Amino acid sequence: MKTLSENRAFGGVQGVYSHASTACGCDMTFGLFLPEEAEREPVPVVWYLSGLTCTHENAMVKAGAQKWAATEGVALVFPDTSPRGEGVANDAAYDLGQGAGFYVNATEKPWAPHFRMWDYVTEELPRLLFSAFPVDEARQAITGHSMGGHGALTIAMSFPGRFRSVSAFAPIANPTASDWGRKQFAAYLGKDEAKWAAHDATLLMKKRGFDGPILIDQGASDQFLDLLKPEALAEAMMARRQNGAFRMQKGYDHSYFFVSTFMEDHIGFHASALYA
């Protein structure tokens, strides 16, 4: 593992690190914010999964999360959104290939050799994180934005007991019924839609739900609402009697201005679960 940068921030340290990833078959970069408390003891961690076109860096510099993580004494980890590099397959579209891993393990050509973001985020990066940093594996929470909200919700529901809480900002809520999902699942997972269901938050909510609280914020002026399909997930949450809240925020769009506005609520929400 290489340290690319470390900066003092809000009394803690914002680091950026790279490592050779077995899951993705390339070097991967991630950001990690450790609050001051981590100098003395392992701290709880909130995973932040980013959206389409993002690297590890976008949320790290634009989401305004470190302030609240420092206040609450929690770490933040910012993984990249896909494998990258010259030897890695890509597509001219912004929503497929590099920057658009969709948090799945690709089984189809040309994506299968590198696009294994599910394994990377749920197995390889956690092993590295918990062995190399003062972060408490027993106290994890997860959030994300857009494609990253999709990742946070599907991962949280797929690993019962791992995460105490999950939240999302404008998640892709029902990708098997959206052009943000059908295109990518067909490319990465193949035409058999039965294999897509494990990566759809609405379908997972109907099937099993989440054993902890959920908080979802969605901007009512989001330019991608028709692709995100919040109504499908809201219906599934309430039909399941899922502990949680779904909030439609008037006037907010899909940007990091929206994310940063409600970040305090989300970090506070996770801290309540992590320090319960």
Add this chain to the structure above:
Amino acid sequence: MKTLSENRAFGGVQGVYSHASTACGCDMTFGLFLPEEAEREPVPVVWYLSGLTCTHENAMVKAGAQKWAATEGVALVFPDTSPRGEGVANDAAYDLGQGAGFYVNATEKPWAPHFRMWDYVTEELPRLLFSAFPVDEARQAITGHSMGGHGALTIAMSFPGRFRSVSAFAPIANPTASDWGRKQFAAYLGKDEAKWAAHDATLLMKKRGFDGPILIDQGASDQFLDLLKPEALAEAMMARRQNGAFRMQKGYDHSYFFVSTFMEDHIGFHASALYA
């Protein structure tokens, strides 16, 4: 109008008043809490509509709302849930007749002569309230519990511009699809289901929504969830991109213990709109 009682409470006055109602053709009783500020100037008002079997008194003594209304400087009005008295039709069931007005104007026998709770709550009682008490007609909000949540939501959406905010505790959210609704609408409004639609919060949300914020709390352990149908309203709210939040509260049931737990949030929510 007769003053039945007035008690000092949280620096203000909790009163109970009765008057001869033209809409209902009988005497009607209501509770009104005025905060201390009302001694000096008209204050905003939050309407609280109660649920099945309740009189004006239940929420007044069990919801714990006066404390927060005093803190925020808002009045609370607690109407009864139906006409009452020996000359008023009734039914042996708890969910029809006296204590179960459902906030509609009955057109069918034997209910039509007295069961006009829609007119009572939206016309007659407001006229009395705004002429007799220091309450500001330009700043109204509305909430309610169960059948009263149904009333609050349907009334708020039916009078655009009248209420700045609406909230509900465990509302009957889709009565045209529930035994809490179909039975009563058939009795009060007749068999023509087209006439029921104006009294269904989910259908009104699909049709027109609400021009302000909405807050809904629902207990996940509510014993009446199958009758309340929160998932239908949550889906309709998010499909419409309605400004608002739908919260599923783990472990809470249908009682006033649930209502009183979240009353602070609701009064604070309304005060934000009323003092904006």
